[in-house]
Amino acid sequence: MNPALSRKLVEVTADTLEKMAFIFTFPAEDVAAMEGQIQEVVRVDFSGPFGGGMELSLPSSALAELAVNMLGTEDGEELSAEQQRDALKELINVVCGNVLPVVAGHVAEFNLRPPYMVSGESPIWDDPAAVGYLVLESGACRVRMRIDRSLAQELPGLDAADGPP
Amino acid sequence: MAVNLLIVDDSGVMRSMIKKSVQMSGLQIGEIHQAANGREGLNALDQHWIDLVITDINMPVMTGEEMIGQMHDRPDLKSIPTIVVSTEGSQTRIERLKRKGLRFIHKPFSPEMLRDTVKDVLGSEVFYEPSA
Numbered sequence: 001m002n003p004a005l006s007r008k009l010v011e012v013t014a015d016t017l018e019k020m021a022f023i024f025t026f027p028a029e030d031v032a033a034m035e036g037q038i039q040e041v042v043r044v045d046f047s048g049p050f051g052g053g054m055e056l057s058l059p060s061s062a063l064a065e066l067a068v069n070m071l072g073t074e075d076g077e078e079l080s081a082e083q084q085r086d087a088l089k090e091l092i093n094v095v096c097g098n099v100l101p102v103v104a105g106h107v108a109e110f111n112l113r114p115p116y117m118v119s120g121e122s123p124i125w126d127d128p129a130a131v132g133y134l135v136l137e138s139g140a141c142r143v144r145m146r147i148d149r150s151l152a153q154e155l156p157g158l159d160a161a162d163g164p165p
Numbered sequence: 166m167a168v169n170l171l172i173v174d175d176s177g178v179m180r181s182m183i184k185k186s187v188q189m190s191g192l193q194i195g196e197i198h199q200a201a202n203g204r205e206g207l208n209a210l211d212q213h214w215i216d217l218v219i220t221d222i223n224m225p226v227m228t229g230e231e232m233i234g235q236m237h238d239r240p241d242l243k244s245i246p247t248i249v250v251s252t253e254g255s256q257t258r259i260e261r262l263k264r265k266g267l268r269f270i271h272k273p274f275s276p277e278m279l280r281d282t283v284k285d286v287l288g289s290e291v292f293y294e295p296s297a
Binding site (some may be wrong): 014019032067070083086089090096097098100102106111112113114 | 255
């Protein structure tokens with residue numbers, strides 16, 4: 001696991017949640033806040049100079065707020081479960097699109113596949129390249145990134161993006 | 166003059182966000198058409214008079230870049246103003262799109278960013294006068 005990449009993942013996720021859905025978060029060190037919560041898990045896979053995927057787990061209870069804030073619905077208007085999950089898919093899509101240039105530089109071209117909800121049949125990520133946690137009002141969320149080659153120390157964007165200590 | 170829009174994005178939520186942002190912008194809107202990928206976008210362009218295309222890049226079936234390429238190959242579509250709204254972070258790809266005369270807005274975007282870009286592309290005369 002790459003700590004610098006994990007930090008970037010958390011920063012971009014927090015920024016995207018705030019800008020797209022007006023959901024404010026702060027980083028968390030561990031998973032304690034996630035225990036006992038039912039999570040909705042969404043993934044997006046990408047290909048390019050290197051392949052991989054990104055995953056976001058969010059409390060089910062936060063989905064409605066996420067979708068309502070993104071869509072700006074009228075008071076009392078209810079959104080379907082499909083619309084709520086569509087909002088989550090768009091969120092991971094934007095997070096992924098904003099993380100990749102941070103870690104791979106602004107010249108590399110990536111293609112993102114359509115995001116999908118994770119089910120029991122989805123492959124398990126045993127060794128993600130990065131993982132981070134965020135606490136929000138309705139619980140905690142986890143964000144992970146998988147990279148299909150062992151290049152955690154070679155990512156061109158990380159050194160520059162990290163800046164001086 | 167009312168502007169007919171085509172919004173191309175595989176996310177229904179993002180299409181709704183763009184639609185709502187445009188509706189809030191003061192743009193004089195005629196019809197708003199939607200498509201979930203580049204292929205559907207080209208079909209919509211064949212069926213309707215469109216004054217402005219707002220499109221994503223990464224989509225299944227046909228990407229936005231492929232759709233724009235086909236638009237530029239057709240004399241009847243090549244001059245339609247097009248704004249790309251995408252998470253795209255590759256300057257290589259963004260510059261390639263800009264060389265085709267397209268405008269680019271990075272997600273996440275604000276309604277003001279979209280309004281200002283549409284105003285730059287179409288001119289302020291297609292916006293309602295702000296009330297005094």
